[in-house]
Amino acid sequence: xxxxxxxxxxxxxxxxxxxxxxxxxxxxxxxxxxxxxxxxxxxxxxxxxxxxxxxxxxxxxxxxxxxxxxxxxxxxxxxxxxxxxxxxxxxxxxxxxxxxxxxxxxxxxxxxxxxxxxxxxxxxxxxxxxxxxx
Numbered sequence: 001x002x003x004x005x006x007x008x009x010x011x012x013x014x015x016x017x018x019x020x021x022x023x024x025x026x027x028x029x030x031x032x033x034x035x036x037x038x039x040x041x042x043x044x045x046x047x048x049x050x051x052x053x054x055x056x057x058x059x060x061x062x063x064x065x066x067x068x069x070x071x072x073x074x075x076x077x078x079x080x081x082x083x084x085x086x087x088x089x090x091x092x093x094x095x096x097x098x099x100x101x102x103x104x105x106x107x108x109x110x111x112x113x114x115x116x117x118x119x120x121x122x123x124x125x126x127x128x129x130x131x132x133x134x
Contacts, residue, residue, distance in 0.1 A: 023106070030107035030123055031082070037127045038082045041068060044131065051077045053100050055091040062099035063087070070111060070126050071119050079104070 041048075048066040054075065055061055065085060070076040077085045083104035089095070112120035 026109050027106035030084075030109045033109075033123055033127065034078055034084060034107050035082050037068075037078065037130070038080070040131060046131070048080050051079070051085065051087060051102070053087040053089045053102065055089055055095070057091040059091070059096060061089070061095050063102045064099065065102050068130055070130065073119055076111065 046068070048068060051063045051065045051067050051069070052060045052074070053063050063085075065077070065079045065083075067077050067079040067083075067085070069087075070078060075087050077087050079085060079102075084107035085102045086105050087102075089100050092100075107123065109123050110120065111123050111126050
């Protein structure tokens with residue numbers, strides 16, 4: 001192998017490390033906002049609701065979590081424990097009857113970044129809408 005291919009590989013690995021570090025930092029900052037939101041909904045007495053997920057075929061299924069929907073499409077939610085959930089799940093005939101078990105995802109400062117449905121933006125703006133009851 002040549003020195004230039006080794007250098008390109010090392011540069012690519014370093015760029016991947018930097019990107020991962022930036023995502024982790026963004027997630028930590030977003031989690032602070034999410035944690036404040038959970039405190040605020042509790043203080044205001046805004047009750048959580050059972051979260052539902054949407055399968056890729058468009059069917060809604062129950063989940064094992066309660067919390068608050070972040071967006072109008074109800075594709076993102078925050079659990080009562082402050083966990084961030086993506087509420088789009090693979091299609092499964094069985095889950096139509098049994099529901100699905102959600103696993104938390106790292107929150108992001110920009111909701112639905114790069115999304116095509118026109119519903120993307122600053123996390124705080126989305127949470128403020130929930131607090132206003134919109």
